[in-house]
Amino acid sequence: MVSKEHHVTSRTVYWHLSPEQTGTVTDILVTNDPKVTALRDKYMDEEWMIKPEDPSIKATADEMMEGTGGNVYAIMKNTYNFLDTKFTYRTGVQILPKDAPDTLADKWGDCDDQSILMASIFRACGIPAWLEIGGLYDRGAATPAWGGHAWLKVWVPMLDGNGKFDPAISGTVDIDVVNDQFMFRDCYRYAEWESDGDGDHLLEYYQFISYFGAPEVSIDWESNIIREEGSVRYITSGGEVAATPGFGVVEAMAAIATLAVMGTVARRRRKS
Numbered sequence: 001m002v003s004k005e006h007h008v009t010s011r012t013v014y015w016h017l018s019p020e021q022t023g024t025v026t027d028i029l030v031t032n033d034p035k036v037t038a039l040r041d042k043y044m045d046e047e048w049m050i051k052p053e054d055p056s057i058k059a060t061a062d063e064m065m066e067g068t069g070g071n072v073y074a075i076m077k078n079t080y081n082f083l084d085t086k087f088t089y090r091t092g093v094q095i096l097p098k099d100a101p102d103t104l105a106d107k108w109g110d111c112d113d114q115s116i117l118m119a120s121i122f123r124a125c126g127i128p129a130w131l132e133i134g135g136l137y138d139r140g141a142a143t144p145a146w147g148g149h150a151w152l153k154v155w156v157p158m159l160d161g162n163g164k165f166d167p168a169i170s171g172t173v174d175i176d177v178v179n180d181q182f183m184f185r186d187c188y189r190y191a192e193w194e195s196d197g198d199g200d201h202l203l204e205y206y207q208f209i210s211y212f213g214a215p216e217v218s219i220d221w222e223s224n225i226i227r228e229e230g231s232v233r234y235i236t237s238g239g240e241v242a243a244t245p246g247f248g249v250v251e252a253m254a255a256i257a258t259l260a261v262m263g264t265v266a267r268r269r270r271k272s
Contacts (some may be wrong), residue, residue, distance in 0.1 A: 023157030025072060040128060043129060047130075048098040049097055050120050052120050072156055080182045084134065087177075088107065122154060133195075156172070202259075
């Protein structure tokens with residue numbers, strides 16, 4: 001049995017980008033910038049169930065890149081629309097998630113399955129992408145409750161005022177396809193673990209927290225939201241908040257006064 005208590009302030013972030021503001025796959029692949037090189041080393045290869053080298057994944061990546069000129073925003077949008085319209089949210093009976101080729105063939109999967117598939121497609125295109133795993137508060141359920149959840153982090157190259165790729169103003173965005181959130185992160189979630197690109201570590205995370213049954217959760221949720229419109233910020237891959245052109249953010253603050261979880265944390269959640 002595990003008992004945890006959190007005191008959290010969460011922020012809703014909306015990345016307001018366009019193809020004109022974002023760079024290309026070539027920008028990611030040819031730069032010698034050490035931060036981008038580190039991202040390529042960690043988040044471009046195969047990683048447990050993430051399979052960018054699989055022929056079916058590579059063929060799908062080619063489809064997502066068609067007509068984009070390699071523009072990262074356009075590829076992201078094509079891939080999001082592909083999963084959002086062609087795939088069904090469904091949980092399986094297996095404890096561990098499916099690998100990407102199986103989800104692609106089945107045209108269904110839960111949050112883990114679809115995030116793993118999207119990461120595979122992005123990596124096959126040449127875009128660093130990885131899983132973030134934690135909890136999501138399902139306010140739309142008959143009985144609102146916390147459940148385990150997974151979504152995607154994607155690194156986006158940004159252009160400066162002269163249309164040149166600038167790693168210094170580039171950073172990560174969030175995509176949660178099963179909850180219809182493209183470059184949007186709501187405040188009703190927390191991240192427990194972020195993939196470091198090591199497939200063994202990703203597998204160990206699932207083995208550690210996978211379980212049968214539902215956790216017992218007691219929660220005191222402060223639902224008052226304070227909104228700030230029109231701020232210009234983004235979250236870098238290192239977690240800093242920086243002012244930069246092109247990243248429009250709508251922030252919402254929500255405090256979780258107390259979250260006590262008895263039992264292991266669920267890794268699966270249903271789409272609300």
